[in-house]
Amino acid sequence: MADAEGLRRSWLAVPLVAIGGCVDAIGWLRLQELFVSFMSGTSTLLGVAVAARQPGRAAELAVVVALFALGAVAGAGLARLAGRRRAAAVLGVVAVLLGCGWRLPSVEGAGLPLMAFAVVPAMGALNLALPGVGGITFVTGALTRFADALVTALAGAGRHGAWVVQAAAWMALVAGATAGAWLEARMGQDALVVPALAAAMAAVVAVRRV
Secondary structure (H helix, E strand, C coil), rough: HHHHHHHHHHHHHHHHHHHHHHHHHHHHHHHCCCCCCCCCHHHHHHHHHHHHHCCCHHHHHHHHHHHHHHHHHHHHHHHHHHHHHHHHHHHHHHHHHHHHHHHHHCCCCCCCCCHHHHHHHHHHHHHCCCCCCCCCHHHHHHHHHHHHHHHHCCCCCCHHHHHHHHHHHHHHHHHHHHHHHHHHHHHHHHHHHHHHHHHHHHHHHHHHHH
């Protein structure tokens, strides 16, 4: 029964992965090649900047990681307070933050573009929208879980649905990133309206489910 519930939550996470991929692509294209949801990549870039003795770039990347962690902490706190309405509350905040990011400048001035101060925490919070899902935007983990679940299923010790959902999560990220790049090329920063509305719609669906 627990496995079935975990599988159900994993499927619920798939559209949220697409939202994360969409925002990450828009952020990468508008924020001078900064990942806004993929902190493994941001951390690697931070290490490269430190090694290259680029303190300004390193400081910006460190702020991005801190903003993501702050958003995740806020999302976890809100999730605990909201109880059964966890998904609706967190997704509502994500939608609001993305809406704020839409209206904030994405052009770098003296430091990190202001848009990042809304969009990055939104992605951190997004990862806490569903209980028992180990990080919505961590698709590297989805690929390793896919491999493990596939071998387990082929050995007759697990469900085939477990590896299918992990493959779907990876495809959702790619599809979301493709959509984000397409939207950014045609709408510029207004492209953020689309994932913001998607997050708001997901929040409404979550309210109705409760």
